Amino acid sequence: MHASTLKKLARLVIELAVLLGIYLLGCAIATWFAWPIPGGVIGMALLLLAFAVGWVKPATLQTGAGLLMAEMLLFFIPALMSLLDYGGLMRDDGWRILLVIGMSTLMVMLVTAFTVEAVVRLRRPHEA
Amino acid sequence: MKLELMPMFWLAFTLLAYVFSRWIYRRTGRYLLSPLILVPALLLALAVPLHTAYAEYSSDTHWLMWILGPVTVAFAVPIWQQRQMLMRYWSALLLGMLAGSAASIGTSFGLAKALALDSSVTLSLVPRSITTPFAMPLAHELGGVPELTAVFVMFTGVFGAMLGSILLKWLPLRSALARGALFGVGAHGAGVSRAHEVGGEEGSVAGLVMVLTGLLNLFCAPLLAAVL
Numbered sequence: 001m002h003a004s005t006l007k008k009l010a011r012l013v014i015e016l017a018v019l020l021g022i023y024l025l026g027c028a029i030a031t032w033f034a035w036p037i038p039g040g041v042i043g044m045a046l047l048l049l050a051f052a053v054g055w056v057k058p059a060t061l062q063t064g065a066g067l068l069m070a071e072m073l074l075f076f077i078p079a080l081m082s083l084l085d086y087g088g089l090m091r092d093d094g095w096r097i098l099l100v101i102g103m104s105t106l107m108v109m110l111v112t113a114f115t116v117e118a119v120v121r122l123r124r125p126h127e128a
Numbered sequence: 129m130k131l132e133l134m135p136m137f138w139l140a141f142t143l144l145a146y147v148f149s150r151w152i153y154r155r156t157g158r159y160l161l162s163p164l165i166l167v168p169a170l171l172l173a174l175a176v177p178l179h180t181a182y183a184e185y186s187s188d189t190h191w192l193m194w195i196l197g198p199v200t201v202a203f204a205v206p207i208w209q210q211r212q213m214l215m216r217y218w219s220a221l222l223l224g225m226l227a228g229s230a231a232s233i234g235t236s237f238g239l240a241k242a243l244a245l246d247s248s249v250t251l252s253l254v255p256r257s258i259t260t261p262f263a264m265p266l267a268h269e270l271g272g273v274p275e276l277t278a279v280f281v282m283f284t285g286v287f288g289a290m291l292g293s294i295l296l297k298w299l300p301l302r303s304a305l306a307r308g309a310l311f312g313v314g315a316h317g318a319g320v321s322r323a324h325e326v327g328g329e330e331g332s333v334a335g336l337v338m339v340l341t342g343l344l345n346l347f348c349a350p351l352l353a354a355v356l
Binding site: 016019020022023026027036037038039040041043044045047048051052058061062064065066068069072073074075076077078079080081082083084085086087089093096097098099100101102103104105106107108109110111112113114115116117119120121123 | 142143146163164167168171172175176180181182185186189190192193195196197198199200201202203204205206207208209217219220221223224225227228230231232235236239240243245246249253256257259260261264265269273274275276278279280281282283284287288291292295299301302303305306307309310313314315317343346349350
């Protein structure tokens with residue numbers, strides 16, 4: 001049991017290292033060609049290409065990718081703490097900011113849901 | 129005595145708060161105790177009385193944000209796994225994402241202008257509906273403040289996940305595609321977890337749509353920068 005746990009951990013570390021490597025490659029390409037696209041997006045395109053060509057199977061990276069996506073919150077917590085510098089802004093404009101976010105989110109959800117629903121019903125009225 | 133002067137104090141506290149919040153949320157399942165709300169609350173509860181500045185906090189922890197890069201790469205996995213759904217329903221999903229993004233950008237910008245918010249705040253609000261790894265670079269491109277955008281993205285997620293559940297009870301949506309897209313475009317990561325609770329198909333749609341909407345918005349950055 002101990003050996004298998006260790007093996008799983010080693011496998012996870014390798015998967016994470018591969019994803020990291022692809023990211024760094026993406027960054028290098030962005031710098032090399034002076035593209036304004038973030039390195040992560042180029043890395044994602046490279047990985048999709050690798051899936052399409054059949055070099056890598058998605059299952060091979062699933063554990064590492066799943067972990068990164070599941071723990072995403074941890075990686076942007078530091079940005080949230082910028083609130084420490086925006087206490088004044090939040091006190092003065094907080095209610096207006098929240099009003100914008102609230103109203104806008106309502107609009108986005110209504111527009112998105114009704115657009116998708118309408119297209120689905122138009123395309124296959126018997127099924128929807 | 130000055131605890132916060134210990135090297136890596138804030139990193140240790142952040143990790144601790146994160147692990148603790150996840151544990152609490154798993155045990156209680158209460159939305160108000162979800163890590164998205166509890167972790168920043170715990171950190172602020174300590175940092176505000178200590179008069180910690182953001183620069184001080186982030187000197188220990190800023191490298192965590194760098195991992196959002198590999199997270200973006202990882203997004204290739206759900207896109208690839210959902211490619212059949214994408215090919216089958218691409219027109220409905222694409223139109224939904226375009227209309228939803230236009231609504232998001234238009235109303236965020238318009239309302240912020242109408243309420244006379246500062247221009248850097250307004251520009252930071254524009255990417256608020258997309259997932260953080262895309263929202264922060266987009267804010268940078270537009271001339272907003274990426275950190276402030278991350279805060280607005282969090283508010284959107286917290287509020288959107290609740291609002292989405294309420295809307296689903298009221299709206300006559302027959303297709304799982306529409307229910308999933310509502311969460312994916314409207315409430316990014318927090319919405320995707322909520323969509324998974326509604327149903328497997330809704331969850332997959334929401335996850336796919338969240339990533340693709342982020343990409344779509346990011347690729348529209350030059351256009352947006354010219355218009356806004």
